[in-house]
Amino acid sequence: MDVREFKRRPxxxxxxxxxxxxxxxVLVVFNRPEALNSMTRAAQYELESLFSWFDSEASLRCAIVTGAGRAFCAGMDLKQWDISNARRANGEHDGQLMMPRSGFGGLSRRHGKKPVIxxxxxxxxxxxxxxxxxxxxxxxxxxxxxxxxxxxRGVVAMAGSLPRLARTIGRPRATELALTGQSITATEAREWGLINAVTEDATSDCAVLERPVVKKALEYATKIVGNSPDSVVISRAGILAGWEDGSVENASRLLSETWESALNEGTNLQEGVKAFAEKRAPRWVDSKL
Structure with a gap:
């Protein structure tokens, strides 16, 4: 796919x-390997713009993020944090927050429309x-x-993970992570329900697309984009509504009220039913939701 094919350039x-x-x-590689892919403020705002574009580009249906080198992301570049604090102490502040409204890297508090792996x-x-x-x-x-x-480090994880982890892995395990600062392995993370799958490691000279972890993510992405893009958007919205609202019945009501008419009026629902009746693969169109 060429960026010239998109309605708007990224x-x-x-x-x-x-x-x-x-x-x-779309695959997005965090590319600052010499700093373990730690992020600057500018990088976070770039990524927020990128994922906003991703949601608006109808031809894209799923995104994958990974890291260059040996890290996924080591967090905020603390050197820039020190510089920003010093400037603020001297009354030099440009009014821009350290991270965008959608959270760290434009992702930690992102609601969005489409899935990211x-x-x-x-x-x-x-x-x-x-x-x-x-x-x-x-x-x-x-x-x-x-x-x-x-x-x-004397700071707090305030980019949205604490309440999310409490819901995903439970209060005791979220407390263990946040209050001790100790790390857990991928195997432990899967046992805790934080991740979906664990793969073999890549060799040091392995290209990003040849990494087992990226190949596995692409397997998930390929299955997702093979389904109705309307159904993917709405199903994801229903999951998020239940996760964030707390009331399963209220979330169900809101999902129906918000999305049912749009689903029924879209062409992908009719195409899915017709393809089933005709015993053929559906030919989905880009979602207009």
């Missing part, structure tokens, strides 16, 4: 490297862990590790 990126490894799928190739610490806590699916290499070490 926003320029200096931190995230984009490619399109399968139809309707994390292919965790190495350590996911701090902000990297906060991103993982808000992913739709997570695949991790066997050597990957997950941690919220903020308390060891």
């Amino acid at each position: 926003p320029p990126q200096t931190y995230g490297v984009m490619s399109f490894p399968a139809p309707h799928v 994390a292919a965790v190739n190495g350590l996911a610490f701090g902000g990297g862990m906060e991103i993982v806590a808000n992913m739709d699916l997570v695949v991790a290499a066997k050597s990957a590790r997950f941690a919220l070490p903020e308390a060891q």
Whole structure:
């Protein structure tokens, strides 16, 4: 897929490297390996713009994020944090927050419309862990590790992961992560219900697309984009509504009121039923939701 095929060109990126490894799928590689893919403020706003574009580009239906080198993401670049604090102390402040409204990396508090899969190739610490806590699916290499070490630095994980982890893995385990700062392995993360699958590690010279963790994420993505894009968007919205609202009945009511008419009026529902009756593969069209 060529960026010229899109209705709008993607926003320029200096931190995230984009490619399109399968139809309707975008892969974003966090690309600052010399700093374990830690993020600057500018990188976070770039990514927020990128995933806003992803949601608006009808031909794209699923995204994958992974990291260059040996890390997924080590969190915030603390050197820039020190510089920002010093400037603020001197009254020099440009009015822009350290992270966008959609959270760390534009992802940790993102609601969005379409699914994003994390292919965790190495350590996911701090902000990297906060991103993982808000992913739709997570695949991790066997050597990957997950941690919220903020308390060891005198700061707090305030990009959305704490309440999300309390719901996903339960209060005792979320407390263990946040209050001790200790890391857990990919196997432990899967046992806790934080991630979907664990893969073998890649060799040090392995290309990103050849990594087992990225291949597994692409397997999930390919299955997702093979389904009705309308059904994927609405099903995801229903899951998020139940996760965030707390009341399953209220979430069910809101899902029906918000989306049922749009689903029934769309062409993909009719195409799915017709394809079933005719015993053929459905020919989905890009979602207009």
